[in-house]
Amino acid sequence: MAVTRSQPPVSEQASHPSGDNRFKLLEATMKKHQYRPDALIEVLHRAQELFGYLSNDLLLYIANSLHLPPSRVYGVATFYHFFSLAPKGEHSCVVCLGTACYVRGAAAILAAAEQTLGIRAGHTTPDGRLSLETARCLGACGIAPTVVFDGAITGHQTPEQVQVWLERLKEKD
Amino acid sequence: MDISELLTIAEHERTMRRPTCIRCCTALGCQSAGSLSLKQRLEEAVAEVDRTDIEVIGVGCMGMCGHGPLVRVDPDGVLYEHVHAADAPSIVAALDGGDATAPRGDPQHPFFTLQKRIVLENSGIIDPERIESYIAAGGYQALYCVLHDMTPAEVIDVVTRSGLRGRGGAGYPTGLKWATVAKSHGDRKYVVCNADEGDPGAFMDRSIIESDPHKILEGMAIAAYAVGADQGYVYVRAEYPLAIQRLQRAIAQARRLGLLGAQIFDAGFTFRIDIRVGAGAFVCGEETALMASIEGRRGQPRPRPPYPAESGLWGRPTLINNVETFANIPPIIRNGAEWFAAIGAEHSKGTKVFALTGKIRHTGLIEVPMGVTLRQIVEEMGGGVPEGRVKAVQTGGPSGGCIPAALLDTPVDYESLQRVGSIMGSGGMVVMDDATNMVDVAHFYMEFCKDESCGKCIPCRAGTAQMLHMLNLIRSGQATAADLARLEQLCIMVKETSLCGLGQSAPNPVLSTMKYFREEYEAFVRDEGLAG
Ligand SMILES: Cc1cc2nc3c(=O)[nH]c(=O)nc-3n(C[C@H](O)[C@H](O)[C@H](O)COP(=O)(O)O)c2cc1C
Ligand code: SF4
Ligand code: FES
Ligand code: FES
Numbered sequence: 001m002a003v004t005r006s007q008p009p010v011s012e013q014a015s016h017p018s019g020d021n022r023f024k025l026l027e028a029t030m031k032k033h034q035y036r037p038d039a040l041i042e043v044l045h046r047a048q049e050l051f052g053y054l055s056n057d058l059l060l061y062i063a064n065s066l067h068l069p070p071s072r073v074y075g076v077a078t079f080y081h082f083f084s085l086a087p088k089g090e091h092s093c094v095v096c097l098g099t100a101c102y103v104r105g106a107a108a109i110l111a112a113a114e115q116t117l118g119i120r121a122g123h124t125t126p127d128g129r130l131s132l133e134t135a136r137c138l139g140a141c142g143i144a145p146t147v148v149f150d151g152a153i154t155g156h157q158t159p160e161q162v163q164v165w166l167e168r169l170k171e172k173d
Numbered sequence: 174m175d176i177s178e179l180l181t182i183a184e185h186e187r188t189m190r191r192p193t194c195i196r197c198c199t200a201l202g203c204q205s206a207g208s209l210s211l212k213q214r215l216e217e218a219v220a221e222v223d224r225t226d227i228e229v230i231g232v233g234c235m236g237m238c239g240h241g242p243l244v245r246v247d248p249d250g251v252l253y254e255h256v257h258a259a260d261a262p263s264i265v266a267a268l269d270g271g272d273a274t275a276p277r278g279d280p281q282h283p284f285f286t287l288q289k290r291i292v293l294e295n296s297g298i299i300d301p302e303r304i305e306s307y308i309a310a311g312g313y314q315a316l317y318c319v320l321h322d323m324t325p326a327e328v329i330d331v332v333t334r335s336g337l338r339g340r341g342g343a344g345y346p347t348g349l350k351w352a353t354v355a356k357s358h359g360d361r362k363y364v365v366c367n368a369d370e371g372d373p374g375a376f377m378d379r380s381i382i383e384s385d386p387h388k389i390l391e392g393m394a395i396a397a398y399a400v401g402a403d404q405g406y407v408y409v410r411a412e413y414p415l416a417i418q419r420l421q422r423a424i425a426q427a428r429r430l431g432l433l434g435a436q437i438f439d440a441g442f443t444f445r446i447d448i449r450v451g452a453g454a455f456v457c458g459e460e461t462a463l464m465a466s467i468e469g470r471r472g473q474p475r476p477r478p479p480y481p482a483e484s485g486l487w488g489r490p491t492l493i494n495n496v497e498t499f500a501n502i503p504p505i506i507r508n509g510a511e512w513f514a515a516i517g518a519e520h521s522k523g524t525k526v527f528a529l530t531g532k533i534r535h536t537g538l539i540e541v542p543m544g545v546t547l548r549q550i551v552e553e554m555g556g557g558v559p560e561g562r563v564k565a566v567q568t569g570g571p572s573g574g575c576i577p578a579a580l581l582d583t584p585v586d587y588e589s590l591q592r593v594g595s596i597m598g599s600g601g602m603v604v605m606d607d608a609t610n611m612v613d614v615a616h617f618y619m620e621f622c623k624d625e626s627c628g629k630c631i632p633c634r635a636g637t638a639q640m641l642h643m644l645n646l647i648r649s650g651q652a653t654a655a656d657l658a659r660l661e662q663l664c665i666m667v668k669e670t671s672l673c674g675l676g677q678s679a680p681n682p683v684l685s686t687m688k689y690f691r692e693e694y695e696a697f698v699r700d701e702g703l704a705g
Contacts, residue, residue, distance in 0.1 A: 041466065045411070081454060098373030099530075099531070099567065100530035100603055103605055137372070139201065142530060142536045143202050143536070152205070
């Protein structure tokens with residue numbers, strides 16, 4: 001996947017295309033940093049917070065606003081694990097695979113989650129309902145193994161507990 | 174702000190205190206076990222009995238995170254563990270006699286009594302969300318003293334004589350680093366706090382920030398004065414939202430009181446601190462990669478020299494230290510170099526904070542004087558392995574190694590750990606039991622390093638991939654004894670030719686497990702006679 005300039009850069013069309021209020025908020029962040037190129041990572045964080053993921057158009061828009069070549073913006077966005085270039089599911093389950101969790105059985109937890117959902121880690125269920133991810137230590141190793149359900153860290157997890165949570169989510173509509 | 178105003182705040186805070194204080198841990202570990210609603214229930218329970226002599230305060234980590242949520246009732250020091258919100262009324266009622274429904278913890282357990290708290294002196298005691306709480310504990314007095322009574326050279330001298338070494342991993346003498354930055358010329362200088370903490374199994378820095386954020390700010394300000402910087406950055410990983418939030422709040426509070434910003438303590442000293450949030454790349458903990466990331470670029474290391482001390486952020490002299498290193502500074506200034514130098518081991522002064530995790534009864538955060546043995550930490554403080562026996566202790570994360578149970582009497586200091594093929598690292602300590610296969614552990618770390626290699630230099634990019642491939646061969650029973658020898662050679666090559674610390678140390682977990690647990694590798698190896 002490469003960023004091309006086939007479409008006119010969004011920022012040249014209007015300051016907030018589609019009247020989407022989120023662009024206004026993103027604009028405010030860039031302004032706060034005086035459109036300095038070295039604020040790129042902060043701006044990407046904000047963009048992902050607002051839009052959920054970083055689409056090509058969004059990356060182009062940011063490149064234009066900060067006067068950076070798109071390759072640079074794309075290069076940074078892909079370098080860091082935290083940035084996602086594809087949409088995520090409505091819900092998320094992040095299994096920690098850090099050392100402390102690993103020695104306390106994180107692999108079995110991940111296997112149970114993959115089995116319950118029928119997807120591999122790093123993927124989203126076909127109905128777009130849930131993304132299953134892994135992390136390299138959440139810094140809560142004292143309560144390992146840890147799993148993050150929709151942003152909330154829980155400790156001392158077992159494969160059974162995780163399965164129950166995921167099943168419940170599958171059934172709920 | 175002047176010193177009398179600072180002391181007035183401290184005095185006011187102390188007189189506002191109630192005779193009985195119920196301390197509820199609100200650091201990440203306990204929060205995730207429900208300590209916020211517990212704290213609320215405690216407050217309600219106190220209001221219900223209409224007792225104005227009792228206060229409930231949210232505090233930072235008390236250490237035994239695995240038994241959380243923890244609550245301590247002072248001044249008696251009664252400790253409760255695994256506390257639920259429903260236990261709250263009984264804890265308050267127990268103040269008038271009777272028993273609480275929550276299990277009692279043991280404050281006299283070696284886990285607590287063998288500690289020596291310098292970095293964590295306020296952790297679990299003060300309210301990390303209120304600057305007044307830090308000031309009442311003597312906070313910002315070291316900064317005042319430095320600005321008014323000491324020259325920058327004197328500050329550096331104290332830090333040098335204290336013997337403090339960087340807690341970020343390599344153990345470089347802090348005073349020497351400060352002196353180099355102070356001597357460097359630039360129109361501006363920067364101070365950076367490395368709070369990236371990418372080592373899996375380590376959470377010391379997160380906990381320090383969540384429990385006592387002002388201490389880092391004060392340590393950084395003292396450093397800035399010593400080296401002549403006016404701008405600071407804390408680089409925190411995005412995975413630590415609570416730490417970021419507490420740090421933001423602390424910076425805002427310090428600015429409001431004039432303890433950061435222009436004209437601090439009316440001493441003509443200006444220092445600002447901004448937060449930079451990482452984005453999930455382990456290599457960004459490496460100092461040159463970290464600086465690239467602050468500049469908004471890909472976090473790829475560059476060759477050193479030039480060192481950041483001479484040419485760092487935007488080409489200017491930059492001091493980079495770890496969170497725990499900065500946290501040691503205010504106590505050193507307050508108590509003097511000699512006091513600090515009297516604690517610890519010969520070449521490793523002071524204490525070290527460890528994140529004790531893995532297959533061990535009491536997991537959590539401890540601070541011990543350098544020189545205590547691994548056995549004391551694992552068996553006495555950690556209570557040993559719940560089922561089975563200790564097989565190895567992993568220190569130093571992906572850059573470190575596995576120390577076998579037979580060497581548990583090794584003291585923890587920089588040199589001793591290195592001698593047994595591991596390192597101090599940042600302080601992650603993962604205990605492994607008989608159920609852990611050491612080839613799997615090596616594989617685990619190699620997978621980590623391969624994923625996290627920034628790809629800039631070939632020995633690391635291709636070497637980690639190849640080592641991982643070979644470990645997979647071994648684990649699937651397809652390797653021969655010759656492959657083991659090849660793996661070892663590859664390890665040495667990658668170690669010697671990689672550009673940065675990630676590649677240079679990636680082979681360590683393999684080398685140390687091959688050294689001490691060779692038979693586990695050999696058990697996987699195919700009979701030579703069948704090869705071909
Ligand atoms: C791959 C890699 C990752 C590192 N990660 C960290 C880290 O997370 N935190 C840290 O303080 N130092 C880390 N370091 C060490 C830093 O480069 C640097 O030495 C340290 O921040 C200096 O601070 P100190 O002198 O106070 O120890 C890392 C080094 C390497 C090579
Ligand atoms: S050793 Fe690895 S992480 Fe370091 S610069 Fe080379 S490729 Fe990047
Ligand atoms: S290893 Fe999982 S939280 Fe640290
Ligand atoms: S997080 Fe509460 S005791 Fe450590």
